[in-house]
Each structure stands twice: as C-alpha cells, then as structure tokens.
Amino acid sequence: MSSLDPFLSRIHIAYFSMEIAVRSEMHTYSGGLGILAGDMARSCADLELPVVFVTLLSRAGYFRQVIAADGQQTEQPDWWEPESWCKPLDAMVAVEIERKPVWIRPWLYIHTCPHGHQIPILLLDTDLDQNGAEERKLTNYLYGGDDTYRLKQEIILGIGGIRILRALGFDLHLYHLNEGHAALLTLELLNRWRIPPAEPTAREFSYDLVEVRNRCVFTTHTPVDAGQDRFPYELFERLLPGFVERDALKQLAGDDRVNMTRLALNLAGYVNGVARRHAETTAHMFPGYRIHAVTNGVHAGTWTHDAFAQLYTAHFPQWQHEPEILVRALQLPEDEVWRCHQSAKSDLIRHVRESVGVGLDSDAPILGFARRMTGYKRPLLLFEDLDRLVDLAARWPFQVVLAGKAHPRDADGKAAIRQLHALARQLRGKITCVFLPGYDMRVAKALVAGSDIWLNTPLPPLEASGTSGMKAAFNGVLNLSVLDGWWIEACIDGVTGWPIGRDGDSAEGHATALYDQLDRAVLPLFYTNPEQWRTMMKQAIGNIGYYFNSQRMMRRYATEAYLR
Numbered sequence: 001m002s003s004l005d006p007f008l009s010r011i012h013i014a015y016f017s018m019e020i021a022v023r024s025e026m027h028t029y030s031g032g033l034g035i036l037a038g039d040m041a042r043s044c045a046d047l048e049l050p051v052v053f054v055t056l057l058s059r060a061g062y063f064r065q066v067i068a069a070d071g072q073q074t075e076q077p078d079w080w081e082p083e084s085w086c087k088p089l090d091a092m093v094a095v096e097i098e099r100k101p102v103w104i105r106p107w108l109y110i111h112t113c114p115h116g117h118q119i120p121i122l123l124l125d126t127d128l129d130q131n132g133a134e135e136r137k138l139t140n141y142l143y144g145g146d147d148t149y150r151l152k153q154e155i156i157l158g159i160g161g162i163r164i165l166r167a168l169g170f171d172l173h174l175y176h177l178n179e180g181h182a183a184l185l186t187l188e189l190l191n192r193w194r195i196p197p198a199e200p201t202a203r204e205f206s207y208d209l210v211e212v213r214n215r216c217v218f219t220t221h222t223p224v225d226a227g228q229d230r231f232p233y234e235l236f237e238r239l240l241p242g243f244v245e246r247d248a249l250k251q252l253a254g255d256d257r258v259n260m261t262r263l264a265l266n267l268a269g270y271v272n273g274v275a276r277r278h279a280e281t282t283a284h285m286f287p288g289y290r291i292h293a294v295t296n297g298v299h300a301g302t303w304t305h306d307a308f309a310q311l312y313t314a315h316f317p318q319w320q321h322e323p324e325i326l327v328r329a330l331q332l333p334e335d336e337v338w339r340c341h342q343s344a345k346s347d348l349i350r351h352v353r354e355s356v357g358v359g360l361d362s363d364a365p366i367l368g369f370a371r372r373m374t375g376y377k378r379p380l381l382l383f384e385d386l387d388r389l390v391d392l393a394a395r396w397p398f399q400v401v402l403a404g405k406a407h408p409r410d411a412d413g414k415a416a417i418r419q420l421h422a423l424a425r426q427l428r429g430k431i432t433c434v435f436l437p438g439y440d441m442r443v444a445k446a447l448v449a450g451s452d453i454w455l456n457t458p459l460p461p462l463e464a465s466g467t468s469g470m471k472a473a474f475n476g477v478l479n480l481s482v483l484d485g486w487w488i489e490a491c492i493d494g495v496t497g498w499p500i501g502r503d504g505d506s507a508e509g510h511a512t513a514l515y516d517q518l519d520r521a522v523l524p525l526f527y528t529n530p531e532q533w534r535t536m537m538k539q540a541i542g543n544i545g546y547y548f549n550s551q552r553m554m555r556r557y558a559t560e561a562y563l564r
C-alpha cells in the first residue's frame with residue numbers, strides 16, 4: 001500500500017460519487033454528473049485540496065451506444081481495462097447484503113495535475129474470488145439493472161466506501177455526497193455515533209445526528225420529485241436487515257419509501273444546489289431546509305481546445321490555474337481568436353467525416369446540440385416547424401451536429417433519436433444534419449470546441465445547471481439557450497450569447513422564440529457582421545470563462561462547505 005502513503009496524513013475530505021469522468025478511456029461515467037465529479041477532482045489537484053475521491057469501478061461502463069441506419073439505439077457493454085490505468089490495492093472489506101458478506105477491493109487511480117500535484121481516486125470492485133457469481137457483477141454496470149441491483153451498488157458505494165477508507169488508514173473529518181446515490185454513507189456514520197438509550201423503552205433517536213451532520217456535505221442535482229432515488233422499505237430491510245433502527249430511518253428518509261435525497265438532506269450540515277435557480281427550486285421542493293447555491297463550473301484545461309489553450313497561455317500564462325484572468329479576454333487579437341476557432345472547427349469536421357462519413361462546410365455555421373436524449377432536454381424543439389427551419393436555412397445556411405445517449409429504459413429518449421435520424425434524411429439537400437454516435441468526453445470536447453453556436457433547449461426548471469455551454473464558452477462558441485440553470489446567471493443578451501424566450505414565459509413559445517433569434521439575431525450577425533461576432537466570442541470567453549470554471553467552484557466548496 002506504499003502508493004497511498006503520501007496521501008494518508010494530508011487528506012481529510014472524501015468525495016463520493018456513483019460516477020466520475022476521470023479520462024475518456026475509463027468508462028466510469030455516463031454524463032453531466034460524472035463530468036462534474038471529474039472536473040472537481042482535477043481542480044482539487046490543481047488547488048492542492050486534501051480530497052480523496054470514491055466511486056465504483058464500473059468495468060462494463062454505462063453502455064456503448066450503437067445506432068442502426070434507422071436511428072434505433074442498442075446498448076453494448078462498454079468494457080475497459082482497469083489494469084491499464086489503475087492499480088489494485090492490497091485491502092479488502094466486506095458489507096453484509098442479505099446477511100451475506102460482499103467483499104470489496106479498491107483500485108487506485110492517481111491524477112497528476114499540470115504542476116505535478118497528485119490526488120487519489122478509489123474505484124470499488126466486487127469482482128473477486130471471495131464473492132459468488134452474482135456479487136462479482138455488482139460493480140460492472142453503471143446505472144444498470146433493477147432497483148435491487150441499484151440499491152446494492154449504493155450500499156457498496158456508501159457503506160463499503162467508508163469502510164475501505166478506514167481500512168486504508170485515512171483519517172477523514174468530512175464526506176461530500178455528490179447526489180443521493182452516496183447517501184447510505186450517512187447510515188454507516190450514524191452507527192458510529194450511536195447513543196445507547198437512556199431507558200430500554202425510550203423512543204427518541206439513539207443516534208447523534210449533530211456529529212453526523214458536522215461531517216457531511218450534500219450536493220443535490222435533481223430538480224424534480226420523480227427523479228429522486230427511492231427504494232421500498234421491504235427491499236431495504238431485505239438487503240440490510242436491522243442495519244439502522246427502522247423508526248429513526250423513517251424519520252430521516254421518509255415514511256413510505258427510503259428517499260435518498262431526503263436522507264442526505266437530513267444528515268448533511270451543508271446542502272447545496274448547482275445553480276441559483278436550482279437551489280431555489282430545491283428549497284421549494286423541500287421546505288424547511290437551508291439550500292445554498294454553488295453554481296457549477298468546468299475545468300478550463302480539460303475543455304479548452306489546444307489552439308485556444310496556446311493562445312491563452314501566450315497572453316495569460318496562469319490562466320489554467322486561475323481562469324479568472326480570462327476577464328481580460330477582450331485583449332486577445334480577434335484574428336487569432338478566429339484562427340483558433342477555425343482550427344477547432346476543422347477538427348470537428350474531420351471527426352464527423354471519420355465517424356459518420358458526412359462532409360460539413362467550414363464556411364457555414366455549425367449548430368451543436370449534444371445532450372442526454374430525454375424528454376426535458378427537448379432535442380426535437382429545433383425541428384418543430386420544418387417549413388420555417390428550411391426557409392431560414394435557404395436564407396442563412398447552417399448545419400446541425402447532434403449527439404447524445406438515451407437511458408436503455410427511456411423509450412421516449414430512444415424514439416427521439418430515431419426521429420432525429422428521420423428528420424436528417426428528410427432535410428437532406430436542404431439542411432445538413434448529422435447525429436454522432438457514442439457521446440462521451442472525446443466527442444463532447446470535439447463538439448463544444450468546433451461548433452459555432454451551442455444550442456440548449458431544456459424545459460425549465462428541469463436543467464439543474466448544465467455545463468456543456470460553459471465548455472463551449474472556453475472555446476469562444478456562442479450559447480443560444482433557454483433561460484434555465486446556469487444560463488440565467490451567464491446570459492447577457494447579445495453580449496455573452498442569446499436567450500431563447502424570457503425567464504418565466506410559457507414553454508409553448510420556445511420554438512418560435514428560437515426561430516426568431518436565429519432569424520433576427522444569430523445568423524444575420526454571423527453572415528453580415530463577422531467583426532461583431534468575433535467580439536462576442538471574446539466577450540463569451542471573458543464573461544463566462546472567468547467565472548463558470550471549476551477552480552472558482554472548488555474554492556467556494558472549500559471555504560463555504562468544507563471550512564465550516
């Protein structure tokens with residue numbers, strides 16, 4: 001275990017997340033939640049914050065997206081090789097599930113930041129000889145399986161994770177729960193802070209909640225009630241019989257089902273949403289809790305195209321460590337900014353040609369849209385009025401590049417992918433539309449850097465934050481987005497990008513508002529006023545990049561959530 005030694009005395013905070021996007025070759029993430037966790041890890045290393053990260057190994061990943069010619073998505077296991085990137089540690093712990101021990105071993109990934117500082121990421125694995133065939137598969141499929149499989153994974157992450165950290169010799173005083181998936185760690189802490197009842201018949205809590213709250217920070221990401229992780233009590237009792245007192249659990253996690261968000265809300269001393277609007281929405285859903293807002297940010301070095309990275313380094317040598325300096329982006333020479341953009345755009349055009357065999361025009365603007373394919377992201381909004389869209393493209397030609405995965409059980413999301421393929425066929429010769437399969441970190445980086453316009457059409461208030469538009473801004477790509485999540489805080493109409501509709505207006509008008517913006521503001525500016533377009537690119541880099549970055553976000557977590 002010598003590889004952990006340098007970390008043990010220094011690290012006092014553990015960050016738990018079901019998914020972490022460490023690098024694109026490690027399939028330990030599905031989307032925004034994991035990307036955020038990865039960007040936090042990278043910033044913790046940059047800022048030398050004393051944090052260890054804990055996640056599942058997810059040997060078979062989320063899934064590999066295969067798309068047939070008609071747009072039908074099928075899912076393949078997305079295996080990756082832990083041996084190529086991580087080292088198995090010589091430690092094991094067990095958690096009892098259904099009264100049987102399930103053994104867990106951690107793998108260690110060490111992330112090294114540009115100036116050499118390192119942070120550890122632990123990936124929990126149950127594929128061990130000590131386990132039966134069923135148990136060995138428990139850390140294979142990220143968000144796979146049924147409720148039982150999921151709850152077992154959450155037991156491994158939350159309860160197993162805490163036990164692993166202790167077995168490895170970490171002395172931790174704070175646990176950060178990224179979303180409710182890690183909430184069961186609070187129960188392991190409750191058991192550590194058990195108070196024997198004063199009298200045998202006493203009904204009050206026999207746990208020291210204050211001690212647990214002092215040690216827990218909870219970041220929630222789900223602005224809808226239905227999206228919350230919940231499990232029937234019978235299932236919980238079957239998997240974890242007698243783990244904590246049932247009355248206490250019901251008071252903490254809800255009466256009818258074990259609600260992981262409620263459990264975490266009740267046992268975290270600091271709770272936050274991931275944008276101001278999201279914190280307000282959460283406070284309405286859960287009256288009586290204080291919900292702070294720490295707006296998300298993205299990791300500057302990770303999401304900036306090489307050409308722009310070199311330009312920034314030439315003008316602001318410390319920009320990766322301190323992206324705030326991009327507040328001076330107006331200083332950048334406009335022709336240089338445009339040259340960097342053309343370089344990112346030609347990389348995207350090459351990627352599209354290699355991936356789906358379609359050629360794009362480097363002179364016409366590219367509208368990029370890459371999202372989880374699900375109802376509230378409204379991937380079909382752009383295509384609501386095809387006549388108007390075609391008329392628009394006849395006057396101001398543009399092309400559309402799409403990407404995104406639908407959860408295997410999201411029938412509507414899969415139908416949307418089929419429909420996007422049908423629309424692309426229907427529009428052939430009028431508007432070039434391509435759908436890139438296998439949306440992941442690599443595809444995302446090509447898209448957020450190489451598009452001209454980054455489109456976002458969520459149904460408010462369901463986009464808790466959104467982060468891909470921030471990545472776009474680091475590359476001078478202009479956002480055209482419904483006002484929800486982070487964009488409410490970042491949008492200055494015509495300066496940093498454009499809104500679709502107004503804050504609080506009815507969602508029915510969003511398609512018309514989108515066409516109006518494209519027709520009156522966005523496309524005419526691109527074609528008739530390239531000078532002003534380039535100025536806007538710099539304004540986006542400056543006004544968005546300097547604030548919506550993960551260094552600022554981590555400094556806020558450090559001072560407001562960790563140093564309480």
Ligand SMILES: *Cc1c(COP(=O)(O)O)cnc(C)c1O
Nearest residue numbers: 031032035440441444466467468
């Ligand atoms: C950034 C990113 C996301 C999250 O983007 P949103 O704007 O929140 O939709 C999802 N998936 C991948 C691969 C990403 O890189």
